[in-house]
Amino acid sequence: AQKITQTQPGMFVQEKEAVTLDCTYDTSDQSYGLFWYKQPSSGEMIFLIYQGSYDEQNATEGRYSLNFQKARKSANLVISASQLGDSAMYFCAMREGMDSSYKLIFGSGTRLLVRP
Amino acid sequence: DTGVSQDPRHKITKRGQNVTFRCDPISEHNRLYWYRQTLGQGPEFLTYFQNEAQLEKSRLLSDRFSAERPKGSFSTLEIQRTEQGDSAMYLCASSSPTRGTDTQYFGPGTRLTVL
Numbered sequence: 721a722q723k724i725t726q727t728q729p730g731m732f733v734q735e736k737e738a739v740t741l742d743c744t745y746d747t748s749d750q751s752y753g754l755f756w757y758k759q760p761s762s763g764e765m766i767f768l769i770y771q772g773s774y775d776e777q778n779a780t781e782g783r784y785s786l787n788f789q790k791a792r793k794s795a796n797l798v799i800s801a802s803q804l805g806d807s808a809m810y811f812c813a814m815r816e817g818m819d820s821s822y823k824l825i826f827g828s829g830t831r832l833l834v835r836p
Numbered sequence: 837d838t839g840v841s842q843d844p845r846h847k848i849t850k851r852g853q854n855v856t857f858r859c860d861p862i863s864e865h866n867r868l869y870w871y872r873q874t875l876g877q878g879p880e881f882l883t884y885f886q887n888e889a890q891l892e893k894s895r896l897l898s899d900r901f902s903a904e905r906p907k908g909s910f911s912t913l914e915i916q917r918t919e920q921g922d923s924a925m926y927l928c929a930s931s932s933p934t935r936g937t938d939t940q941y942f943g944p945g946t947r948l949t950v951l
Contacts, residue, residue, distance in 0.1 A: 724878075753937060753938075755939070755940075757942070762944070763925055763944060763945045763947065764942060764943070764944045764945065765879070765927060765929075765942035766942075767939055767940070767941060767942075770937045770939055772937065811878050811879075813878070815938075822867065822869075822884065822931070822938060822940075823869065823881040823884055823892065824869075824871075824879070824881065824929075824940060825881070826878030826879050826880070827878055828876075828877060828878050829876075829877075829878050
């Protein structure tokens with residue numbers, strides 16, 4: 721079964737508007753972490769934001785926020801005030817448990833294009 | 837901190853040749869990971885080191901693949917007898933459990949093309 725599902729292969733957003741990138745996950749662990757990474761065309765994976773399964777508040781980092789709905793197993797990324805430099809691939813990832821190898825399981829990604 | 841570095845950034849090789857990639861993690865990060873990413877997909881886990889110990893290997897890591905981290909600092913990933921299916925981006929990441937969320941920070945990757 722797919723652990724991380726990103727259903728939007730591609731998204732467009734107008735510059736300065738907000739955009740939501742969807743991510744759902746599947747795990748039976750009680751303790752897990754959810755991550756979002758940005759991958760520009762250069763290829764490097766850039767860490768954006770983290771949400772722990774026990775965190776009661778949604779994570780925020782500057783223009784990035786994570787809409788965490790535990791019961792629905794969703795962890796959507798919200799980018800506010802989009803900029804042209806936000807055009808990139810975005811990956812949602814999960815790390816299960818705290819006694820495992822700490823490996824990340826990635827979704828297939830969403831390509832975001834910001835229009836001027 | 838300087839970031840994770842990887843060398844080379846690009847490698848073109850002929851089928852059947854051996855290749856070796858190097859990863860230098862963020863200093864004092866004791867965890868190091870290798871991932872492989874093919875076109876249009878998210879990265880897939882290959883292997884994980886804690887200090888010099890290789891603690892987990894994915895089934896993706898066939899016998900032709902070997903990874904080392906001899907002194908718990910830099911790591912190498914070797915692919916023997918390369919095949920065209922090995923063409924991918926090879927990403928290295930490092931993390932430290934003492935820094936809160938144990939977030940993995942990635943290097944720029946090595947893009948391998950097997951002709």
